[in-house]
Amino acid sequence: xxxxxxxxxxxxxxxxxxxxxxxxxxxxxxxxxxxxxxxxxxxxxxxxxxxxxxxxxxxxxxxxxxxxxxxxxxxxxxxxxxxxxxxxxxxxxxxxxxxxxxxxxxxxxxxxxxxxxxxxxxxxxxxxxxxxxxxxxxxxxxxxxxxxxxxxxxxxxxxxxxxxxxxxxxxxxxxxxxxxxxxxxxxxxxxxxxxxxxxxxxxxxxxxxxxxxxxxxxxxxxxxxxxxxxxxxxxxxxxxxxxxxxxxxxxxxxxxxxxxxxxxxxxxxxxxxxxxxxxxxxxxxxxxxxxxxxxxxxxxxxxxxxxxxxxxxxxxxxxxxxxxxxxxxxxxxxxxxxxxxxxxx
Amino acid sequence: xxxxxxxxxxxxxxxxxxxxxxxxxxxxxxxxxxxxxxxxxxxxxxxxxxxxxxxxxxxxxxxxxxxxxxxxxxxxxxxxxxxxxxxxxxxxxxxxxxxxxxxxxxxxxxxxxxxxxxxxxxxxxxxxxxxxxxxxxxxxxxxxxxxxxxxxxxxxxxxxxxxxxxxxxxxxxxxxxxxxxxxxxxxxxxxxxxxxxxxxxxxxxxxxxxxxxxxxxxxxxxxxxxxxxxxxxxxxxxxxxxxxxxxxxxxxxxxxxxxxxxxxxxxxxxxxxxxxxxxxxxxxxxxxxxxxxxxxxxxxxxxxxxxxxxxxxxxxxxxxxxxxxxxxxxxxxxxxxxxxxxxxxxxxxxxxxxxxxxxxxxxxxxxxxxxxxxxxxxxxxxxxxxxxxxxxxxxxxxxxxxxxxxxxxxxxxxxxxxxxxxxxxxxxxxxxxxxxxxxxxxxxxxxxxxxxxxxxxxxxxxxxxxxxxxxxxxxxxxxxxxxxxxxxxxxxxxxxxxxxxxxxxxxxxxxxxxxxxxxxxxxxxxxxxxxxxxxxxxxx
Numbered sequence: 001x002x003x004x005x006x007x008x009x010x011x012x013x014x015x016x017x018x019x020x021x022x023x024x025x026x027x028x029x030x031x032x033x034x035x036x037x038x039x040x041x042x043x044x045x046x047x048x049x050x051x052x053x054x055x056x057x058x059x060x061x062x063x064x065x066x067x068x069x070x071x072x073x074x075x076x077x078x079x080x081x082x083x084x085x086x087x088x089x090x091x092x093x094x095x096x097x098x099x100x101x102x103x104x105x106x107x108x109x110x111x112x113x114x115x116x117x118x119x120x121x122x123x124x125x126x127x128x129x130x131x132x133x134x135x136x137x138x139x140x141x142x143x144x145x146x147x148x149x150x151x152x153x154x155x156x157x158x159x160x161x162x163x164x165x166x167x168x169x170x171x172x173x174x175x176x177x178x179x180x181x182x183x184x185x186x187x188x189x190x191x192x193x194x195x196x197x198x199x200x201x202x203x204x205x206x207x208x209x210x211x212x213x214x215x216x217x218x219x220x221x222x223x224x225x226x227x228x229x230x231x232x233x234x235x236x237x238x239x240x241x242x243x244x245x246x247x248x249x250x251x252x253x254x255x256x257x258x259x260x261x262x263x264x265x266x267x268x269x270x271x272x273x274x275x276x277x278x279x280x281x282x283x284x285x286x287x288x289x290x291x292x293x294x295x296x297x298x299x300x301x302x303x304x305x306x307x308x309x310x311x312x313x314x315x316x317x318x319x320x321x322x323x324x325x326x327x328x329x330x331x332x333x334x335x336x337x338x339x340x341x342x343x344x345x
Numbered sequence: 346x347x348x349x350x351x352x353x354x355x356x357x358x359x360x361x362x363x364x365x366x367x368x369x370x371x372x373x374x375x376x377x378x379x380x381x382x383x384x385x386x387x388x389x390x391x392x393x394x395x396x397x398x399x400x401x402x403x404x405x406x407x408x409x410x411x412x413x414x415x416x417x418x419x420x421x422x423x424x425x426x427x428x429x430x431x432x433x434x435x436x437x438x439x440x441x442x443x444x445x446x447x448x449x450x451x452x453x454x455x456x457x458x459x460x461x462x463x464x465x466x467x468x469x470x471x472x473x474x475x476x477x478x479x480x481x482x483x484x485x486x487x488x489x490x491x492x493x494x495x496x497x498x499x500x501x502x503x504x505x506x507x508x509x510x511x512x513x514x515x516x517x518x519x520x521x522x523x524x525x526x527x528x529x530x531x532x533x534x535x536x537x538x539x540x541x542x543x544x545x546x547x548x549x550x551x552x553x554x555x556x557x558x559x560x561x562x563x564x565x566x567x568x569x570x571x572x573x574x575x576x577x578x579x580x581x582x583x584x585x586x587x588x589x590x591x592x593x594x595x596x597x598x599x600x601x602x603x604x605x606x607x608x609x610x611x612x613x614x615x616x617x618x619x620x621x622x623x624x625x626x627x628x629x630x631x632x633x634x635x636x637x638x639x640x641x642x643x644x645x646x647x648x649x650x651x652x653x654x655x656x657x658x659x660x661x662x663x664x665x666x667x668x669x670x671x672x673x674x675x676x677x678x679x680x681x682x683x684x685x686x687x688x689x690x691x692x693x694x695x696x697x698x699x700x701x702x703x704x705x706x707x708x709x710x711x712x713x714x715x716x717x718x719x720x721x722x723x724x725x726x727x728x729x730x731x732x733x734x735x736x737x738x739x740x741x742x743x744x745x746x747x748x749x750x751x752x753x754x755x756x757x758x759x760x761x762x763x764x765x766x767x768x769x770x771x772x773x774x775x776x777x778x779x780x781x782x783x784x785x786x787x788x789x790x791x792x793x794x795x796x797x798x799x800x801x802x803x804x805x806x807x808x809x810x811x812x813x814x815x816x817x818x819x820x821x822x823x824x825x826x827x828x829x830x831x832x833x834x835x836x837x838x839x840x841x842x843x844x845x846x847x848x849x850x851x852x853x854x855x856x857x858x859x860x861x862x863x864x865x866x867x868x869x870x871x872x873x874x875x876x877x878x879x880x881x882x883x884x885x
Contacts, residue, residue, distance in 0.1 A: 012728075238724035242785070245685060246738045246792075247711025256737070260728040 018339040025335020028328045039146035046103040046139040049082050053091055053098045085113060103127065105136035107143040107296035119304075119311040129313040131304050137313060141321050143296035148325070151208060152277035158216040159273060160266060163223025168262070170224065171231025172254050178228070189221040201289045208291055215280055223266065223273070230262035264340045271333030275326045282322060298322055349421065350377035351555050352401065352523055357415035359396055359405075367411055370396050374415075374581045376574050380522065383549060383556045385566040385587070387602070388576035389807035390778075394559050397576070398525050400425075401557075402440060403432050419523070438468040441516035443509070445528040450512055451500040457511050458496035464518045483514040488544055505671075506537035513544065520552060527559045534670035535834065539878040542569055561808060563602060567591055575599045605809040607841035610819040611664065613861055616844055619660040625795055625828050626659040626682065626694050633674070633681045633688035633852075651677040652688060653852035661795065664822065664829040666843030666860065668836060668875070674852040675832045679798045682830065683714050695795060712742040715789040719801035721781035725773040731784055732769040735759065738792045758791035759784075761824075762817060779810035783817070790821055798830045803838055815842055836879040840864055848872050 020026050044051065049062040055072055068077040073090045080087060083104065091098040105111065105126070111134050114120050118134040128137035170181040197214055204210055234240060235258060243253045284290035285299025293300075298318050305315025357374045360367035371393040378384050388394045399405055401417055401424065417424040419440065424432070436442075444450045452460060458480055465476040477496070484492035487510040500508060509529065516524055526545065530538040546569060549556050558570060566573055566587060573591070574584040575598065583596040594600045633652040636645040651674045659665050669675045681688035684699055684707055692700040694714060699707060718724040725734055735755045739746060746754070756766050762783040773781055782802060789797055799818065803811040819842055822829060831843055839846055840860060847857040848871065856869040867873045 238718045238720060239726045241685065242716055242718060242724050242788075243726075243737075245683065245711060245714075245716040245798075246788075247708040247741060248737070249705075249708065252741075256729075257726050261726070 015339045018341075019335050022335035022338055025331050025333075025338075028331035028335070032325075032328045032332065035145070036149050039142055039149070042142045042146055045101055046105060046107075046136075046142050047101045048104060048106040048109040050091070050098040050100045053096075055091060055096045055098075057095065083109070083111065083113060103136065103138050103142075105139040107135065107139045108294055109136060109139065110134040111136065119308055119314060121311070122313055128317050129311070131301065131314060132308055132311070137301070137317055140296040140301060141298070141317060144298045144301065144318075145321060145325070147208070147291070147296060148278050148281055148298055151212065151281050152274040154212045155215045155219065155277040155280075156270060156273040158212065159219050159223050160270070162216060163220040164227045164259075164262075164266065166220060167224035167227025168231050168254050168259065171228040172235050172250065172258065174232065174235070178232075181224075181228075185221045185224060188218075191218065193218045197284065198289055201284075206290065206292055208295070211281065211284065211290060215277060219273075219276075223269065226265040226269065227262055230265060231258055234258035234261055268333070268337050268340050271329045271336060275329040275333075278322075278325060278329075348379065350418075351380045351382075351420065352378040352557075353416075353418040354397070354401070355416045355418070357397065357400060357417060358413040359393075359400055360411045360413050361396075361405075361409055369413070370579050371400070372579045374576070374579075376581065376584055378523065378555045378557060380555055381549075381553050382572065383558065383570045385558045385560060385570035385573045386576065387560060387563065387566055387573060389561060389602075389809065391578070392576040393579040394576050395527055398442075398527060398557060398559050401523075401525065402436050402442060403427075403429075404436075404442075434468075437464045437516075437521070438519045439521055440523045440525065441519070441521040442525040442527065443512045443516045443529050446532050451508060453500050456497045456499055457503070461496075461511070461515050461518060464515065468519050479518070480514075483518060484511070486548070487511070487514040487517075488540075489514075505533050506540065509533060509537075509541055510544065513541075513548070517548060517552065521554060523555045523557065524549070525557045525559070528561070529558070530565070531560075531562075535836070535879040536670065536874055538565075545569070563591070563606070563808075575602065601809055605812045607812050607815050607837055610816065610841050611844050611860070613859065615662075616859055619663045619844065622660050622662075623696075624658045625661045626657070626830075627692070628655060628657040628682055629691045631655045631657065631678065631681055631688060631690035631692065633677050633686060650852045652681055654690075655849075655852075655854050657682070657847065657854075659796065659828050659830060661828055662822065662826045663845065664831050664843045666839040666846040667830065667832045667849060668834065668839055668846060669849035670834060670875075672851075673849040675849050676800055677852075678849070679716075679800055679830055679832050683716065683796075683798055685716070709742075712738070712792050713795040714798070715792060715794040715796070716798045716800065717782070717785050717789055717802045720805050721778055721785055722773075722805070724785055725781060727773055730770050730772055731759070731764075734773070734784060735788045735791055738788060742792055754791050755787075758787040761790055761821065762787045777810075778806050779814060782806060782810075782814055786814075786817065786821070790825070793825060794827060796828045796830065798832070800832045801834070802831075804833065804835065811838070818842065836864075836876060848875065 038045065043063065047063065051063060053060040053062060060067055060071070062080070062082065066079050069075065069080045069087065070077055072080060072087055074080065074087060082088070082091070082098070090096070111126065111130055114125065114130060114134060115123070118130050119132045120126060120130040120134070122129040126136050126138070128141065130136055131140065166181065166185070170178045196218070200214060240253060240257055243257045248256070281290060281297070282299035282302065285297040286303045288303065290299055291297050298321060301314055301318040305311065305318060308314060354377070355375050357371060358369060359371040360369045362368050374397055376384070386394045386398065400412065401419070403424065412425055415425070419435070424435070427435070451457065458477065461480045461483065462473065462476045465471050465479055466473070471479065481492045481496055484495060489495050489507060489510055503511065529545070530541050533541060542565065545556065560566060570587050572585060573587045575582050575590070575596065577598045583590060583594065583599045590599065591603065594603055631652055632650070632654055635649045635651055637647040637649060638644065639646045653674070655678055657665070667675045667678065677686060680686035682692060684692070684702070690700065691698065694710065697710070699710065732752070732755055735758055736751055739751050739754055755769070759765065759768065764780065764783055764787065773784065776784065802818070803814050806814060815838065818829070821827065829842070831839065833839055843860050845858065846860050846863045848855050848863070848869065850871050856863065856867065856872045863872065864876065867876055
């Protein structure tokens, strides 16, 4: 049986085609994808442990296993500090060699051997300088970027799932369910989110998971509104009635017939939800209400920049990363919006 | 009659689209209209008939339109060269237009009198008092009762027919020399259609104006127009006197159009055989009543009896036509019978009482009672391929089928409705209206239902396609022994496919009986009115 795929493109394929025709958004998507892909391997790029050590004819993998200093001729049985000049020398002399990551600092590594006091300006030792506790700024940016993006993805995914479920139920069943749902969501969205976060952050031990949960719980209303409107429109379409006549269950109708046609606003808002989540995390961190203290975060770096106005490299580097990230997301969002506009052929 | 023509269109071509990427929609059309002549411009959707008419008034979006060649001369003046400002002086005063949809052509926030006075104040510089008197006179002329009161009514307070009358009054306000009527009766019920047509005829004679009527209804042309122009895909294929063209059409397309009036597809003999069988669907005293709620506490202050005590029986293999005008409750009745709409009354399907069943219990029975809707553009999910659309019901009701078997059945179903396997992976928007309706029928047929509710399945289609779809439906019925509940407002269609007919008015059945008998010998006066109006038994 010969199958002709012919020229027909699905709605999604045509949308992708339109998306690609917006060069700026398309390139932004690639840049973001590559940057995020790289940041996923942050441990290999920016770490205070060498990737491979060859010491006295034996291979060591410090990334995977802890070795006490005594292994490498040191005096203590504690974990090796590979940045210690003495250890370095040990690893580099004679037959021995060590392969260090590009940026030899982890996000929490304190450079005890820095030449200038903390915060130290950019130098060949620390490309972006160090913060006021002597930690490498570049390392913190790489790890902070990764956490921000993952955090944004997690929040957005949960908001989309929760918002779509609530919106779909409201819009599909309408009537009293819709009425009650709308009032609840109105009351819920008029809660002072920031104060609640401050209160909750002081009750619970702040962690990334808790923040994701809180931002989701207080952030689904907008998404639910859009999805609800689409479902209100969609449930009156003839193809929904014919699906009912076919004997499909409510769940199947919602999932298969209305949902695909209700996705337009959801997809269009994804980049903005993402940048909203990133900004929320950054500002919470900036206020000191966000992630636990040692976690690398752009917001915390900004706060440090505010504390140390003369250390321009702190605020500038964090600012540039943040602006770059948000700009990429805006460009992608713009292209997505155009892609969802079916009038553009 | 060698006087100069009122309107002369010469070799007109119109193209749409952005510059550089234009598609030609009208090519080399020429015709003339004499003063006082009634010309009908006939063609199917997409034939360019409305585009031609709109070009006369230059009502197209000028950035998207190009008048590639040709001339439009009105009273000897070239219209295509005129500026927008000059055109404004002609629109409404010299050439007026009425549109298909009277619901949307009137502004809902102004009373009709104000809207009617506007052209008078604008073009004739009358003072408001005289203008108001003229408007009352006009309303009287177009047959609006109590024009002194109605003049301050808002559009939503008028019925569809009354609104179309107001539109006509508005068009006639400045006594134009040419009236362009773009499908003026299509959106109206048949009995109203007839009245409006008679009104136009009367006014045309009184005012002595020329009328350019755009329509797809040849029956209407026969009874209204003097001459006819037939258009196909942007080209004018035939023109001449109505009697000459309709009696002996020259062009194959005209012949095809004329032949597309549906002809009887069922025979009376079958009826006797049906009587022997136990009915498939029985409805006793079926009711569907919508409460009217008002006030803060949503108290019920009244009710709309959409379906009011209907008894109905349908036997296996039979087609029961349900006819009625808009608002008569025919669709609501169909939806209630299939339990897609809540109602009262006992409904038995295939020996089971279905009106008391829950939605969940009903689901397995849905396989045997299916629906085909009026609008094939909205009844197919836009983001599903044909294979998914047709296969959805199969996956649900025949879960034991493997993927291969399912595909085989889908292909078989498509074959039955005259589509081929190339189309499996396409999306609905790539098909024409007729093809889409075939897909909708295929979706139903693959389930091998016992009963199919056809809700105006052909009204959205061009007449030549309409005939094909009717033949297909009849063919499938014979092959699979399905029963049809055929809802329509079009009596010609009903005569072609129904064994029995049920006439509804305001939620009640006024008459039912064998199609033949009902058409030749209607008993109820309403049936008679309906028949006269839709078959033009009397007019002219």
